[in-house]
Amino acid sequence: MPEPQTPHEPGPLSPPVFHILLALADEERHGYGIMQDVARQTGGVLQLGPGTLYGCLKRMLAAGLVEESDERPDPALDDERRRYYRMTRLGKRVVHAEAERLAGAVMVARTKLAGGNV
């Protein structure tokens, strides 16, 4: 299980952590909501299992990338109370930095592959 990175130890985020942060970028969500949003973002390629999801959330909480919001039911699912998560300011900075890094990597890839060698 890759550890989430904080600004103190810069480096790429693992795909689950990156996509969980993206899922929380626009609104706070509960676990299943995060799962669905990650699947949507990646066109179903990255499907988080419950263990992966909560393992990541635990480490992201510890690293201060996300925080727990309140516990409330989701009227669209059932009347069970669910724990909601939201992104912290630190989380926002980290996901921004990661998006920049990935954009740079895509640029490099485009330039190198445009040569027609591949």
Added chain:
Amino acid sequence: MTPQSGPINMFCRIYSILLYAYPRDFRLQYGIAMQQVFRDRCREMARASGRLSKLRFATHIAADWLTTTVSERGVAVWSAGRKKTPRNFVTEWAVTIAIYLFATTTLVQAYVVPTGSMEGTIRVGDHMLVDRMTYAKAGSIGPHILPYHEPERGDILVFLYPEDIRQTYVKRVIGMPGDHIRLDRQQVIRNGRRLTEPYVQHIATYPDAYRDNFPLAPEANTTPRGRDMFARHVINGEVIVPPQTLFVLGDNRENSEDSRYWGFVPRSYVIGKPLFVYWSYDAPTADLEEWSLTHLLDVTQHFFTRTRWERTLMVPRSQSAQEAGGAE
């Protein structure tokens, strides 16, 4: 409540047991949320159609569980480090290992089919996962947590061969306790009604009165248990299935050594029902019964050509026979 809520509740209960493989702190903190998420995913899968996507979901959940139980344990040991006494460490791991054992011995079991007695439905070389919970006998741990039901006519069973319990057989249930069974020209007559069995394959290599018009009289390859069946449970040319036992036949009806030859399957010998084929490999019977070096070489050389890919994830189904209207 959806019509699917029965099986979903069962899967959720199994999942709640599997959660015990996570470190205690992790489970207490996230266990309930993980169960919620698991149930939401199950409901999503119930709405989605397709056996393949369901199986993919099941393998995905299993893989997620296996990898994250190990990684969370590793993290827990790493972070707790010196604070923990060695004894705690051992008991924590013991719980995880116990859950793994529970999963592999109580829930499912891998099984390979060595003979062609179910050919037509199940082939020689099919490697299957067997569901051990459904028919778990009352009194064991299963039924208190999980719903179970009795085998029914038409169900495919995996069970211990009564003449030698080191062997595992797979056949189809034809007679329940109290049923009157006989065969007339290869067709089963159950309780006076002739059965039309869509799953049966008739490849008669030679006529055999014993096999095709059962029960007549014991012959050379009737086992001691078979003879006991003839002596005590055949009345007026029909076998009457005694309590707590089942009468089973192979789908490859003319090439199957089944209850006709060795008698009834005691209920307590039932292991479970086939879930799905995870690998089907074309190999001779002897190689499948015991792994040998030649078989290993054979598999490494011919894995791609002799694996029957189209059978992967195939689900052997229960099927009921049609009973003719008139009594015979």
